[in-house]
Amino acid sequence: MIGDFVVHATAGAARHATFSTAHGEVATPCFMPVGTLADVKLLEPRDLHELNARIVLANTYHLWLRPGRETLVAAGGLHRFMAWDGPILTDSGGYQVFSLESRREIDDDGVTFRSHLDGSKHRFTPENVVAFQEDLGVDVAMAFDECVKLPSSRKDVERAVTRTTAWAQRCAAAWRRGPTMLFGIVQGGLDEDLRAQSSAELVALDLPGYAIGGLSVGESRAEMDRVARFTAALLPANKPRYLMGVGTVRDLVAGIDRGIDLFDCVYPTRSGRHGRALTRSGIEYNVRNAGCVRDFGPLDPACDCRVCATYTKAYIAHLFRSGELLAQRLISYHNVAALTSLVRDARAAIDGGRWKAFRDALLASASP
Structure with missing residues (x-):
């Protein structure tokens, strides 16, 4: 009802x-x-x-x-x-x-x-x-x-x-x-x-x-x-x-x-349009950073979204530095995935009696 x-x-x-x-x-x-x-x-x-x-x-x-x-x-x-x-x-x-x-x-x-x-x-x-x-x-x-x-x-x-x-x-x-x-x-x-x-x-x-x-x-x-x-x-x-x-x-x-x-x-999509990637651990970074240029791993190894399964950080960094709009779309997709999977796992942690450990681990690692 x-x-x-x-x-x-x-x-x-x-x-x-x-x-x-x-x-x-x-x-x-x-x-x-x-x-x-x-x-x-x-x-x-x-x-x-x-x-x-x-x-x-x-x-x-x-x-x-x-x-x-x-x-x-x-x-x-x-x-x-x-x-x-x-x-x-x-x-x-x-x-x-x-x-x-x-x-x-x-x-x-x-x-x-x-x-x-x-x-x-x-x-x-x-x-x-x-x-x-x-x-x-x-x-x-x-x-x-x-x-x-x-x-x-x-x-x-x-x-x-x-x-x-x-x-x-x-x-x-x-x-x-x-x-x-x-x-x-x-x-x-x-x-x-x-x-x-x-x-x-x-x-x-x-x-x-x-x-x-x-x-x-x-x-x-x-x-x-x-x-x-x-x-x-x-x-x-x-x-x-x-x-x-x-x-x-x-x-x-x-x-x-x-x-x-x-x-x-609006934070996950606004961040995506500016090259800022969110991660499931709470750490955030910008793909324009020099360290991403030859990083052939995903935006977030802990993420199970389609973007992380398909594209490398180096490729998305290349797109962003080249002014290709696909980069903004891919990071925005990933950022929304990071938050929707976070709340999904939070529900599972509450159900399974693991909420305190789940909470403490994320609060300890997240970007300030």
């Missing part, structure tokens, strides 16, 4: 679970590749299936601007438009809007902003953001929230918490409760009292899931770890927990250990 969340095994706070969507079950912990504009950059849907990337993320702000609601509805929804038959989660666009400081005006009803593409004027409210996501037929829609950069004054963070709660209440009232599930987003900066307030107010809405927002926006890793662990413990144990914008091996492992189920980030 849509919205069902079943925990299969635990190891401390870490847990292996599944949650059901209109387009199938998602096993957690799970990394969601980011397909901002209805595509995961340089990868096709068949690549994502091959990598066992069960759910992808797209972005309301960008899809609102192009191709727009009318085109997406005429196409039969976002799944058909992008030829992806698995679950889709859409961000509300709140982070993108609030990052456009010189282009937007915020009030208690919503946000007016000008497009970064052509300067055209648009208006986001909790109601129309939820309606847009539902019209696209996505599986998980994120509530509209106010995200503030860090550091920010306590007054600014308090105001963001107040607005986020009020907007989440309006999102919940507007939500049609069909196949699209609505997740709330907890705000509160680095302040535990405000995080506790935001969590309590959103949990009272009894939504299908909850995200920890307002992190990875300027704070230190230690601060992110502290706040994410604190906040995760406040969220319902019988619903999925989602840490937004996290995508390194170290951060995923630490997040899983806090009891977080879902993660997303």
Whole structure:
């Protein structure tokens, strides 16, 4: 049944679970590749299936601007438009809007902003953001929230918490409760009292899931770890927990250990486009380094992806140095594979009672 969340095994706070969507079950912990504009950059849907990337993320702000609601509805929804038959989660666009400081005006009803593409004027409210996501037929829609950069004054963070709660209440009232599930987003900066307030107010809405927002926006890793662990413990144990914008091996492992189920980030594909390879051990390196020129091993000997089984590090380094776009595609494919296989093995470690050893080995070896 849509919205069902079943925990299969635990190891401390870490847990292996599944949650059901209109387009199938998602096993957690799970990394969601980011397909901002209805595509995961340089990868096709068949690549994502091959990598066992069960759910992808797209972005309301960008899809609102192009191709727009009318085109997406005429196409039969976002799944058909992008030829992806698995679950889709859409961000509300709140982070993108609030990052456009010189282009937007915020009030208690919503946000007016000008497009970064052509300067055209648009208006986001909790109601129309939820309606847009539902019209696209996505599986998980994120509530509209106010995200503030860090550091920010306590007054600014308090105001963001107040607005986020009020907007989440309006999102919940507007939500049609069909196949699209609505997740709330907890705000509160680095302040535990405000995080506790935001969590309590959103949990009272009894939504299908909850995200920890307002992190990875300027704070230190230690601060992110502290706040994410604190906040995760406040969220319902019988619903999925989602840490937004996290995508390194170290951060995923630490997040899983806090009891977080879902993660997303542009990091693996963005890194791939710049020649940076991720590995299953957490060590990262750039293929443009001189040491790769005559290294005839794979990008990562511990990786079982198609790229590592087929191509050498020297060949990919040659492609990258020669400006061949295939290099960006191959590293992006491998990087997504590194994270999807990481969470797959994390689930197995939790099931098998090996989570602590698995966690400690990766945290000891991962790049800082």
